[in-house]
Amino acid sequence: MLTFSSPWLACLLLLPIVALLLPKHRTQLSAIRFSRFEQLASLSTHKPTQGAVVLRRLFWQRSLATLTYIALVIAAMRPIWLDEPFTRDKVGREMMVAVDLSGSMEARDFVDLKGDKTRRIDGVKSLLLDFLAQRASDRVGLIAFGDAAYLQAPFTEDKGALSLLLKEMDVRMAGAGTALGDAIGVAVNHFSHSDTDNKVLLLLTDGNDTSSEFPPLEAARYAAQQGIVIYPIAIGDPANVGEDSLDIEMLQQIADITYGQVFEAQDGEAFTQVYSIIETLEPQVFDSFTIRPEKQLYFWPLLIVLGLNLAALIMATWIAQRKRGKHE
Incomplete structure (x- = not known):
């Protein structure tokens, strides 16, 4: 039977949902109006683009971040597998x-x-x-x-x-x-x-x-x-x-x-x-006493997400090197 030492920590799973409901935080930066912007841009080697850039995670990145958070919460809840209880008698x-x-x-x-x-x-x-x-x-x-x-x-x-x-x-x-x-x-x-x-x-x-x-x-x-x-x-x-x-x-x-x-x-x-x-x-x-063997399972979700994050890091590094090689 699966049980948890601290099941109340499951409330932490609701924090990301609460964070999504909160208004987005926007940072305002000062800007300079320049009447000769096009002439200035022609003198530089960069092509002007839109000023607001919104960085968005890819789907696999969002999924990995979600799995990592869930795994950390489950590990904090300390899952335990309880075997069937059995009775031992002290005989003599x-x-x-x-x-x-x-x-x-x-x-x-x-x-x-x-x-x-x-x-x-x-x-x-x-x-x-x-x-x-x-x-x-x-x-x-x-x-x-x-x-x-x-x-x-x-x-x-x-x-x-x-x-x-x-x-x-x-x-x-x-x-x-x-x-x-x-x-x-x-x-x-x-x-x-x-x-x-x-x-x-x-x-x-x-x-x-x-x-x-x-x-x-x-x-x-x-x-x-x-x-x-x-x-x-x-x-x-x-x-x-x-x-x-x-x-x-x-x-x-x-x-x-x-x-x-x-x-x-x-x-x-x-x-x-x-x-x-x-x-x-x-x-x-x-004397008689009952024993119920238990196995700690908290390290399994940690090992799984650690492996996934290492695999993602290796994959991202490999893709970045390939792109760099093409540009060169």
Whole structure:
């Protein structure tokens, strides 16, 4: 569909008509009466003609001037061609990722993809960076927890910002404890502002709760009431004891209460199971917006009249040279 950004400028097309209706402007010049004009004219080499000469444009000149004016007005009106509108949906999944930054996450019992043992927190960060790289269309939120839980990033599609936050995370940034239940509570509160049907919390932890004000199992029941599914991902060696121990039984209970599944990610390969589970979730429509492509056409009338004027100039120059050649 053709439309104009400034259609009111079409009024300028009436200006030439108004100009034609105005009276002609005539310039009067002083003249000298000379009684011996014929004798004076005979002494000169010029033949006298009538004194009033009216210059008139040829038809093609008038036509070109008219087309040029019309083209300039049309260009000023900024014609635009609008294509058919179409709707785009932002489709993906929303999930929250809670990362344990307690002191026990410093234990070196995580086997990376190269087969080397590294700190649990470094293993978590490497797994999550790879995870985010595969979630291009999903909206992911980030929680860090230690002695308390903190929302690091709300649901966002900006994986670059999330990756930067992950890289800057380190052990004991949120305290040395493990507030597992508080992390679940923060996730539940943030999901209350979301309209998604699939509410998923990935809980990456060493599984040994030490400092929660909200007991983990009670927090899990609260999450289940809100329709949130929790996938606990246990980092570390289950055989460890003491502060570095891994409470698989509690993580399993959290998963059962929320209809989730617990994973033991002692190495990089185990985390691929989480990818397959996430892929089974139904994508959600986050937002819809309508796009109507438009093409600017103002330059076409300008190009056309520019070409016509150049052609007329070349033609007039060629005719003038031919006439000059005949006289010579």
